[in-house]
Amino acid sequence: MPVLEIDHLHKSYGDTRVLHDINVSIDEGDFLVLVGPSGCGKSTLLNCIAGLEPISGGTIRIGGRDVTGVSPKDRDIAMVFQSYALYPTMSVARNITFGMQVRGVDKETQARKLAEVAGQLQIEPLLNRKPAQLSGGQRQRVAMGRALVRDPRLFLFDEPLSNLDAKLRVSMRTEIKKLHQDLNASIVYVTHDQIEAMTLATRIVVMKAGTIQQVGTPSQIYNRPANMFVADFMGSPAMNLIPARARTEDGTTRIEIDRDGSDPLVITDPIARDLPSQIILGVRPEDIHEATGQAHLPQDLHGAGGEVMIDVVEPAGADTYAVTHLGGTPVTVRLRAESAVAAKRSFPLAFDLSKVSYFSPQDGSRLN
Amino acid sequence: MPVLEIDHLHKSYGDTRVLHDINVSIDEGDFLVLVGPSGCGKSTLLNCIAGLEPISGGTIRIGGRDVTGVSPKDRDIAMVFQSYALYPTMSVARNITFGMQVRGVDKETQARKLAEVAGQLQIEPLLNRKPAQLSGGQRQRVAMGRALVRDPRLFLFDEPLSNLDAKLRVSMRTEIKKLHQDLNASIVYVTHDQIEAMTLATRIVVMKAGTIQQVGTPSQIYNRPANMFVADFMGSPAMNLIPARARTEDGTTRIEIDRDGSDPLVITDPIARDLPSQIILGVRPEDIHEATGQAHLPQDLHGAGGEVMIDVVEPAGADTYAVTHLGGTPVTVRLRAESAVAAKRSFPLAFDLSKVSYFSPQDGSRLN
Amino acid sequence: EPTAEVLHWWTSGGEAKSVAVLQDQFKAEGGTWTDMPVAGGAGDAAMTALRARVLSGNAPTAVQLKGPAIQEWYEETGLADISDVAEENDWAAALPDQIAQHMKCEGQWCAAPVNVHRVNWIWGNKQILDDNGIEMPTTWDEFNAAAEKLQQAGITPLAHGGQNWQDATVFETIVLAQGPDFYRKALIDLDPEALTSDTMKAVFDELRTLRGYVDDNFSGRDWNLATAMVMNGEAAFQIMGDWAKGEFLAAGKQPGVDFVCWPTPGQGFLYNVDSFAFFNVDGEDRQQGQKLLAKLIMGPEFQKTFNLNKGSIPARTDVALDEFDECAKQSSKDMTEDAQDGSLLPSYAHGMALRGAQAGAVTDVVTNFFNSDMSSEDAVQQLADAVAASQM
Amino acid sequence: MLRWSLYAILILFALFYLMPLFVMVTTSLKSLEEIRTGSLLALPRALTFQPWIEAWSSTCAGTQCQGLRPFFWNSVLMAVPAVVISTAIGALNGYVFAQWRFPGANLFFAAILFGCFIPFQVVLMPMARMLGLLGLAGTIPGLILVHVIYGIGFTTLFFRNYYVTIPQELVRAAKVDGAGFFRIFVAIFLPLSLPIVTVSVIWQFTQIWNDFLFGVSFSGPGSQPVTVALNNIVNSTTGVKAYNVDMAAAIIAALPTLLVYVVAGKYFIRGLTAGSVKG
């Protein structure tokens, strides 16, 4: 039985429709990550699940029980708020233990759980402070702690790590992952961090302006985006979306891409695909390779590329990004840091055709 | 003349020392990024610069003028707060124009700048809303807008993008970079996002518990971290810090690392370095390479490695991370997504010795 | 052109009408009258206002003041001398001596009297008294006997209210019954011996007895509601000054027919004289106003009209009483008689005998006695202590 | 079920609060005869509005028989400026105490608070002297001055305690935006202040409008406020008490205050600051 089932959920603020016909269900032990651009309705959806916002239509079932209209405290959920929402007059320790205290958990267990969580979150020295005396990231961790000491049927996390530095974030991510695995907890998690989404989720929901665009495993979302929006949204730097022309020929597909001041680039996809003549070719920066030393390339990349002019080179620690122009749009290529690429120079590239996506320029939907 | 000069700054809250002897100076057009773990005093430092917190010692000079004790509005700064601090009763538009209005900017300019900024921040449809009607990310963008319409001598940004999704973040980053370049603006910027730090900064300040650990360009910080703290903190996944033994021999340095259930791994650094016998070897995950096809390796890597057992493999979109054990600590290796590495299998690795750092195990300071 | 600003607390009913008469006369003489009524707390509020006015250097032209307060104010701030008006109209001849003394400050005239209230009256419901065959009691023992009888018949013998001056009124009438000399010693001279004497104990004993004749709900009751009880046959007697008569008359009751008025047991006349005092003011017009006002107040016409309205009798002894009722006529007669033999006495309960602090000290003890079960022994002791403390 | 009992309790309390008003209203609509003979808590048998008319326009307070009407205007002239001024001063003071603390501010605040407890009976005399010296004795401006001075303590208290709950970040943001002391107050704090302005206005208006002691002491013949007139009507020393007129007069005298309550009540809006700031 699904832990959470959302059916035809609608939500409006006055005249503003914020959520349109949301249908999602989560099984016991699922880790569902909600992603989507700022303002697309992620927090609102969490609030609706928690019962903090009245819904305008549809039903929400938690553990099979219809909870539409049930008060938040009876839904057996724990939640971390994007705005922390700490109890301002209570110390950090009491912020965390207060829920247990109310539920009549004995003092010993409280102390044990507090110590445990404080350790995980690295907030032991802060336990006696008031929220006003904490930094942003510290507040966020306390808010996490408040949820983690609970043992609810469903966890709701709203960007719980957004104010943490990378190291802490990694360690917290691990804690959350452990929580999920050890307790087989069911989780709905909002994040805008791609890595968080990819590493934590068992399933990802991509939203846009209050509608669901795609639901799938991280690899489905990353490798087979359902439409150009998802393709563009997931992955950083984003997938290159290059206008192109397609033609089936001799059991292969011939793809032509316009190139500045030169002939179009022609690529041959060895599979015959039934594509319209105008398409958008989607290819991730890491799926475009440097074609000099052919030895570097997987076998099937041979011939799937050509020479382009590089506009900009951006070194970024471990990687170097090179930006070129194809089909009238900038195309980013991810290269190893030691690559000898340079701006205003010609560069031989090759597409990994096993990884590319084809989209319809009309409605952006996936074609392959 | 430096735009900002901080000399021997101290700051305490009651008995809690939060900032110890901070010395920083920023030239016209500098983009200084403050990084450090949560709670290390970044926001506090910004507040001191802005004049929002009284300082306990030292001096702050803006544009050569000692501003210790000068009120914030006379310091000619603009600031984005980590907690947004939007004016709750004003519409988004008024939140943004309020500062200009106060300064007596004429209506027309106000409207023009508002339109400009709203466009950059993609908040045009929200201009008439109240802050309470915005999502977290939208609030953050409004807070940004409030700073961007101004033309101050110094911008202060406190984690201005932490609540934004990757795409928006990239585009906002670009806007900030443009702002910096076009206006030659001077900026102090707090972030916990490594990429933001690396791509935006002209100089990075790494802080820890109220003290400055290192000041330098992004590449200095990344490639030549001053100590283990900086090495560990910057970069994600973090630099591997592997306990090892060193010995100078025949004009080269011989480094031995313990390996589980096998002989120590021996690496030869072609340069004779004057190292103590016990050292910590620092090497970034991307500077450890797969040594199968020797062709993949740069020339000087030959011989600088050996076989290890892989514990875990973590695919992460464009990359795959492999974790092994060396010198008693886990060591992460970054590989291309298509790498054939697998858990519980042997794996040939090689260190890029031109990139490694050596640290003292005693005080963590850099040795090479 | 004479002007007058008059601070008084006669704001309602007959009193207000009476003041209006004065006002009309004043205007008819070409004066400008500014009315400054402040009701409440039997003049307390007006006194509060008066103090503020005096301190801000803006005293009213004429103020309703009475008893020793006139002399007290004279000592504090001085009062205007209106002797020329008094002499011109020969007030000395028109007023009983005791009352005239109240109007003088160090020998000069500084106030004008309006009326004389007799305080020591018993009012009875004729019907009830007749039904139970009760005669006018001439001693407190007779009164007690009558009360017992009424109580047996299921009638509340004594209507009483919850204001502490009502307690004081009953108290002083009992003191008066012990003879004018004792009254003078006890409540005018505050002689400690008299205050702690057995006679005083007997007074408290009688007060305790009277307390038993009062119904349970008397606390907080206004005096006029107590009067209404007598009127409506809910109670037989009330001990109250002659302003109670106004209530009876206003309700259309006839003296001697519906109700009866008797002086309280014992011999004597306790008076309560309302008067106006004149403060020192600047300006010819205001000083003239004072003189004119003084003259009008003592004018026979005003004295008659006012007292017809108020239930009291004129302070002037030379006003014809034809239009007055029986009670008033008796009051006037008694006043003249008692003035001769020294039993015309100032009422302590109404601020005619003592300065405020001392009167208050006595009242505190009396009212506390009346509303608790204190013994008479304790009461006299407390009385002596309180009086001693108030004289510091 | 729970909600049901909630309403039950609220209504029960409403009845408790309404009881005296019920007595007053019914009494004011009865004839004197009925009051004398009937039960106080009974409904009027025959409605009469005569007492209301009398109270408003013809009952006597002293020699003037114009009811409460002429005194109303005095009260308005006194109460409105006094409420506005004291609320304004209180708001500014509260703003300073809450958001611009300086050394000694708390001590001064405590001193102001303690001032709330000074018994008015005590201040009457020295105040009278002061007003005399200032030439304000017996005038409406004098009364306004007195009410403002003794109102500041409370208005300051209300505003300060409301403003301390507003996050300091707002002031900080505005300071950086270049706004000065007054600008921040007007643009940011005032719009947030409706609930507390409501409280302050209710309190001050009630206190000032209903004040008797200052009114009676510091007013002159032409400036007596309505409470003094009401007192003169109600506190007769002799004569038959016209309870119905008294009650009607009292209700009439309270109408402006009630009006303030109804109007001001609108501004108790939920959650003005909510969601503005994190933490």
Added chain:
Amino acid sequence: MEWLERNMPKLVLAPSFVAILIFVYGFIGWTAWVSLTRSRLMPRYEIDGFGQYARLFASPRWDVAMNNLFIFGGLFIAISMLIGLMLAIFLDQKIRAEGVLRTIYLYPMALSLIVTGTAWKWILNPGLGIQEMVRGWGFQNFSFDWLIRPEMAIYTIVIAAVWQASGFVMALFLAGLRSVDTEIIRAAQVDGIPTRRIYTAIIIPTMAPIFLSAFIVLAHLAIKAFDLVIALTNGGPGYATDLPATYMYAMAFSRGDLGQAAASAMIMMMVIFAIVVPYLYSELRPRREN
């Protein structure tokens, strides 16, 4: 200019400062002075020593007044706070007729006690009001005669005072409740905290400053409960319901014993000082650290 800007907060406070200094503390000083003199009708300024205080402490009536102040003040403040808070919380539950109910709770403040006292007098009078009414319903043994029992009369004053002031306290608390961040309440709801605990543990503690306001207002009303006593019992039966304020008024204005009044005022203020100052201290201190 710079100086002006920096000192603006102090400048804004300056007029209040001067006013409070003169009109509160100056007058307290004046009162202290007068309390050491033999002032009667009007102030006199020759110092005479502590005689007035000796008289005051010897007076049984003053004892009663002080006792009453503690009984009345304690009960009145506690009950008004409780009822005010309760009503505010109940009204905060998205009640339908909130506006109407709020006005009903608040209106008693609007009515002058000069007359409501009469109404209360009737209601509480055993022969006219509640007791009579309930007996009229057939409960012959019902008795509610506190008004006329000297030892109970002070409690009727408490009832009337609570009736008058609790609505305002309700308004204060309601304004406070409405300024609490709704996100925090939501967090508590999700945390599974029952509504009652949300109020007691989270909302009410954040309203500590509002409690201070309510306390000061109520203490002020308690100490100055003058009109109420005058209107309801006029201090009676006897002087059983006297309060320091009525005592002082009686001394100053009906008895012409100003020195005594000043002494009683001083004692009253000292008592207030002793109670209020520790409270103020505890309320204002922790805020300084934040």
